[in-house]
């Protein structure tokens with residue numbers, strides 16, 4: 056009888072001990088949610104799963120020439136998107152509307168187009184060009200090519216090691232081989248194939264073009 060009593064005491068003690076241990080293990084749902092949140096936050100701050108925007112890894116220059124502000128607007132939208140530095144290529148002698156008359160074979164632009172050696176002088180310089188590894192270059196299409204001040208720009212700096220991305224605006228012409236002529240003025244640089252934007256191109260059109268570029 057004494058043995059039975061002792062056995063009962065042991066069983067009851069064991070029952071309480073097991074109950075106490077399992078009570079201690081019960082999860083507090085709020086606390087557990089917080090823990091999960093904290094671990095998520097840690098992942099985010101590490102950025103382990105998030106690929107940073109590629110443009111943020113580069114120092115980007117957005118250079119452009121524009122006689123009547125169409126290309127200027129596109130360049131500004133690109134600059135906003137990539138958060139680069141904007142640089143306007145400005146000829147020392149600006150183009151008058153008579154100069155821009157492509158129907159007159161004696162207009163300044165017509166004459167400049169016919170003479171491959173012409174390099175109109177341009178104002179100012181890009182400050183510390185060395186710091187940029189990506190250069191967007193924008194221009195209007197003139198007679199199927201880039202305007203000559205853009206040629207002057209390319210002959211004014213060393214573009215080796217840089218990635219160059221041409222873009223243009225035009226009445227209807229594509230970018231065609233306009234950038235190929237410019238590429239010949241540079242050494243050891245990587246030229247991506249360029250694109251033409253219409254005068255009404257939107258920020259989202261430009262953003263998706265940039266997203267598709269590999270640099």
Ligand SMILES: Cc1cc2nc3c(=O)[nH]c(=O)nc-3n(C[C@H](O)[C@H](O)[C@H](O)COP(=O)(O)O)c2cc1C
Nearest residue numbers: 121122123124125126195198199224225226227228
């Ligand atoms: C001298 C000159 C030549 C041009 N030649 C062409 C051409 O060959 N093809 C074309 O589609 N547009 C041509 N255009 C139209 C311009 O490319 C177009 O209006 C451009 O968007 C103007 O850009 P901007 O305002 O930045 O100067 C020409 C314009 C000028 C003034």
